[in-house]
Amino acid sequence: xxxxxxxxxxxxxxxxxxxxxxxxxxxxxxxxxxxxxxxxxxxxxxxxxxxxxxxxxxxxxxxxxxxxxxxxxxxxxxxxxxxxxxxxxxxxxxxxxxxxxxxxxxxxxxxxxxxxxxxxxxxxxxxxxxxxxxxxxxxxxxxxxxxxxxxxxxxxxxxxxxxxxxxxxxxxxxxxxxxxxxxxxxxxxxxxxxxxxxxxxxxxxxxxxxxxxxxxxxxxxxxxxxxxxxx
Amino acid sequence: xxxxxxxxxxxxxxxxxxxxxxxxxxxxxxxxxxxxxxxxxxxxxxxxxxxxxxxxxxxxxxxxxxxxxxxxxxxxxxxxxxxxxxxxxxxxxxxxxxxxxxxxxxxxxxxxxxxxxxxxxxxxxxxxxxxxxxxxxxxxxxxxxxxxxxxxxxxxxxxxxxxxxxxxxxxxxxxxxxxxxxxxxxxxxxxxxxxxxxxxxxxxxxxxxxxxxxxxxxxxxxxxxxxxxxxxxxxxxxxxxxxxxxxxxxxxxxxxxxxxxxxxxxxxxxxxxxxxxxxxxxxxxxxxxxxxxxxxxxxxxxxxxxxxxxxxxxxxxxxxxxxxxxxxxxxxxxxxxxxxxxxxxxxxxxxxxxxxxxxxxxxxxxxxxxxxxxxxxxxxxxxxxxxxxxxxxxxxx
Numbered sequence: 001x002x003x004x005x006x007x008x009x010x011x012x013x014x015x016x017x018x019x020x021x022x023x024x025x026x027x028x029x030x031x032x033x034x035x036x037x038x039x040x041x042x043x044x045x046x047x048x049x050x051x052x053x054x055x056x057x058x059x060x061x062x063x064x065x066x067x068x069x070x071x072x073x074x075x076x077x078x079x080x081x082x083x084x085x086x087x088x089x090x091x092x093x094x095x096x097x098x099x100x101x102x103x104x105x106x107x108x109x110x111x112x113x114x115x116x117x118x119x120x121x122x123x124x125x126x127x128x129x130x131x132x133x134x135x136x137x138x139x140x141x142x143x144x145x146x147x148x149x150x151x152x153x154x155x156x157x158x159x160x161x162x163x164x165x166x167x168x169x170x171x172x173x174x175x176x177x178x179x180x181x182x183x184x185x186x187x188x189x190x191x192x193x194x195x196x197x198x199x200x201x202x203x204x205x206x207x208x209x210x211x212x213x214x215x216x217x218x219x220x221x222x223x224x225x226x227x228x229x230x231x
Numbered sequence: 232x233x234x235x236x237x238x239x240x241x242x243x244x245x246x247x248x249x250x251x252x253x254x255x256x257x258x259x260x261x262x263x264x265x266x267x268x269x270x271x272x273x274x275x276x277x278x279x280x281x282x283x284x285x286x287x288x289x290x291x292x293x294x295x296x297x298x299x300x301x302x303x304x305x306x307x308x309x310x311x312x313x314x315x316x317x318x319x320x321x322x323x324x325x326x327x328x329x330x331x332x333x334x335x336x337x338x339x340x341x342x343x344x345x346x347x348x349x350x351x352x353x354x355x356x357x358x359x360x361x362x363x364x365x366x367x368x369x370x371x372x373x374x375x376x377x378x379x380x381x382x383x384x385x386x387x388x389x390x391x392x393x394x395x396x397x398x399x400x401x402x403x404x405x406x407x408x409x410x411x412x413x414x415x416x417x418x419x420x421x422x423x424x425x426x427x428x429x430x431x432x433x434x435x436x437x438x439x440x441x442x443x444x445x446x447x448x449x450x451x452x453x454x455x456x457x458x459x460x461x462x463x464x465x466x467x468x469x470x471x472x473x474x475x476x477x478x479x480x481x482x483x484x485x486x487x488x489x490x491x492x493x494x495x496x497x498x499x500x501x502x503x504x505x506x507x508x509x510x511x512x513x514x515x516x517x518x519x520x521x522x523x524x525x526x527x528x529x530x531x532x533x534x535x536x537x538x539x540x541x542x543x544x545x546x547x548x549x550x551x552x553x554x555x556x557x558x559x560x561x562x563x564x565x566x567x568x569x570x571x572x573x574x575x576x577x578x579x580x581x582x583x584x585x586x587x588x589x590x591x592x593x594x595x596x597x598x599x600x601x602x603x604x605x606x607x608x609x610x611x612x613x614x615x616x617x618x619x620x621x622x623x624x625x626x627x628x
Contacts, residue, residue, distance in 0.1 A: 083588035
């Protein structure tokens with residue numbers, strides 16, 4: 001498997017204060033992975049909260065793509081550079097290496113072609129950051145195993161017949177996809193159900209069982225450009 | 232009031248008055264400052280009529296250029312001298328409005344080829360002392376923008392904080408960013424596209440043919456022969472006006488309602504409200520607009536194809552652009568549908584430009600950009616606020 005440095009920095013006091021204030025811990029973790037002053041594309045940026053955090057805390061030159069018209073218009077009214085678009089169809093229009101980071105925050109599971117989206121992210125940005133809900137979490141496993149029904153959680157409240165989420169994966173699945181597309185995993189974080197980080201020393205199977213969310217920082221495999229078929 | 236206007240319009244000499252001596256600010260460019268036109272000829276001398284609102288700040292950094300649409304003019308936010316009606320974008324431009332004249336110095340110039348004081352076919356040809364008519368050279372969107380750039384040079388404004396406009400005005404905004412990227416900090420192209428579609432050219436051709444089919448058009452010499460192709464121009468306007476609305480808006484406003492009657496008259500009177508409305512639109516338009524200008528300006532829109540000027544690759548028009556863009560379209564606009572704005576956005580993305588793009592839900596069609604659309608106002612305000620911060624504009628000049 002590729003080299004991996006699991007990040008070990010703790011939340012600063014300010015971050016902790018924001019989290020207590022209702023800020024989303026996964027957004028702060030993502031922001032923490034971005035070098036200050038870099039150029040960032042946030043795919044599926046929603047109401048622009050992450051872009052706002054990135055601009056305020058990291059001095060980032062941020063752009064966004066958002067599917068919902070309401071989300072886009074809210075972002076634009078806030079002065080954010082956001083366009084209405086679809087991760088599945090519109091990433092092809094972005095040039096190679098146009099960004100330092102391309103971020104997909106809690107959106108992977110809603111794309112039609114997660115592999116192609118990830119490949120485009122690695123083509124457009126020098127690095128990609130992906131955060132997603134881990135479908136391998138024991139709570140989810142138990143709902144299927146014991147309840148016999150499709151799981152719903154606080155973070156994933158949708159019923160199976162009315163959900164935007166069509167491609168769930170586990171941490172283990174995602175690591176496998178990274179191998180398929182030739183992504184190098186530089187850092188990874190898993191959070192438990194209470195938004196706390198899992199111990200770094202814990203083995204992957206432990207993360208896959210007790211991590212409710214995961215954040216991965218990826219880069220292109222240097223030796224392998226053969227998969228950049230969509231550029 | 233209506234009677235007085237009618238008298239002015241019917242008299243050819245009076246008609247050229249607003250064209251030659253407008254009730255606006257005017258700058259004159261002498262023979263030493265010709266406007267080099269895309270048609271390959273030079274226009275000189277010529278003049279530009281314009282209006283300004285607000286105050287230019289000490290750094291000359293807060294200027295906003297408004298570009299008007301096909302039948303608009305420089306009277307953005309003041310009472311129109313001919314019609315007596317409010318300015319055409321008073322909902323957007325003024326004190327406390329999204330384009331806030333207490334913060335920005337707003338300029339709007341009548342475009343080349345129009346009829347409200349900037350040189351056009353109804354202006355007097357200085358070489359002959361008679362109205363230009365069809366002797367006036369055919370102009371393009373780029374010519375309009377180059378003329379505006381000459382106006383800004385004269386006003387001592389090197390760099391614009393923003394350029395904004397809808398429809399033909401939006402085409403000028405896009406041309407500005409392609410021709411003078413270093414002079415535009417922020418661009419707001421609304422309800423527009425980087426080229427005129429075949430369908431739009433077709434609609435324009437119907438309008439032009441209506442004008443030219445009017446016997447009073449006289450081969451474009453109506454000002455000399457003291458006639459006026461009112462019927463032709465009114466029909467052109469009626470047809471065009473339909474394209475500015477939407478099926479849903481027409482249905483909401485008029486449906487199949489009868490006009491001042493409860494039964495059909497079994498004649499060709501304006502039985503339906505929608506007919507009466509269109510007739511009114513046509514007849515009021517001819518009181519304020521010149522038929523030849525209508526030909527010239529529709530032609531300029533038809534010729535507009537930004538990508539063609541850059542080897543067919545639109546992204547090249549925006550290469551290395553420093554401008555921040557906010558592209559806006561409307562769901563029910565079938566003249567410049569969202570797909571046109573999306574093509575612009577794709578090209579801007581390909582050029583790594585800083586671009587925002589919003590599609591606004593409305594049934595008001597293309598004309599929505601001129602109407603009370605709160606979401607449009609919020610977006611424009613937010614975009615300009617953020618751009619103002621980035622440019623270091625703080626509060627009032």
